[in-house]
Amino acid sequence: MRNRIALMLSLMLLSAAGPVLADCPPAGTDAGSLQLLRQQEFALADDGLRDTLAMGLLDCLGDPDPALRDGIAYEGVTVWLRAGQLSEALRGQMRDRLYVLLDADDPEGFRQPFAALLLAEVARTDRLQPWMSGKERATMVGHAVTYLASVRDYRGFDDAQGWRHGVAHGADWLLQLALNEQVDRTQAESMLAAIASQVAPESAHAYVYGEPGRLARPVVYLAHRGLLDQAQWQAWFAALPPRLGEPAQAYADSAWLARRHDLMAFLMSVYLEADQSGDAQIQALKPAVVAALKTIP
Known part of the structure; x- marks a missing residue:
């Protein structure tokens, strides 16, 4: 057959x-x-x-x-x-073709999220057995952070059309890069900046398809890598609550409430991962997460 x-x-x-x-x-x-x-x-x-x-x-x-x-x-x-x-040669061709698809117009909102998700799989092959040059890997990090930060289509799942899920797919791509020992601290910081931009979107979309948990995973594995010290993690988490908006909007504005929902879900996802981990570097995230939670109205 x-x-x-x-x-x-x-x-x-x-x-x-x-x-x-x-x-x-x-x-x-x-x-x-x-x-x-x-x-x-x-x-x-x-x-x-x-x-x-x-x-x-x-x-x-x-x-x-x-x-x-x-x-x-x-x-x-x-x-x-x-x-x-x-083969490596074909993976390189595939990666470059996916970059083109990632940058192309996508009025229906399917192509870019699935190009990102497949690029996560390409990145996984390089993580398990490095085959990209340092320049190629840096270019991939650049594409990944640009894509995640640029997502404005927050549609997740549709009963008839299936998944789009751009934020989650972008986070999955960053997860594979976060796990890659060849990715350095500067690249990690650019990844964290992209994640922060989507933790509580300015557009005030309330996540309902598991996006906060997906965004948490690359953060957790970057902590495992030990690229940032405790003070840097404290500063990164402390910068998240101000993204909620003006304090006067607290509990009196639907957009503020949506952002609070997303931020709380993200912080709780990171805390749960850290609390259940046996890795000391990951567990060390807990004080920074708790400090951030305490500043949220």
Whole structure:
């Protein structure tokens, strides 16, 4: 069965006329053949076919159909990345193509969050076995912090359309970078600045899809790295409550209340992670978190 699926996909891709650019499903495939591949856990023995399909599926990350966008494009490429089935050269091409998608117009709001989420998987491969140069990694950190700080579409999940979840996906990307021993203190500080910008958004969106917990995770793992000292963590957490707005707005303004909701959820997420951790560096976050909580009306 798996050989038949691979042969069918190979024939379809080879018979496609013209270059495979911005087509979803990729030229030469259809939703049925891709669903069959998913049922077979994306098993493809032909390296060339897998590489071609992996790059082609990137254009499906903006598809409005969640089964194609999330269930096939993101899931399939992630399976191949985690199995080590995509070469360093192809990962580099994929990373650069994802940067383009990240910067492209995204009126429906799907492409950018899923490009960020797949870039988290690319970053994971470099964390586990470094293959990017220092310059390439620094460029990735720059893209990641710019993306997270720029998110203004706060839609999370829709029953018909599935996930967007830009803040959470950006946080997942930063998590993989936070875990990377090659990421230095200056880069870590830029990541923390991006996280701080979304902890209590100025637009006063009340998070309901787990975003505060996702934002907390890269903070916790940066603490594990020991890149900042206790005074620096105190200062970082102390700078969060002023983001709520004017004190006169306390409990008298819906935007202030939404920001308070988000900030409290974030701080409690960090505190819980620190309280349950056996890592002394992570546990050391607790006093700074408690001090910040005490300043919130």
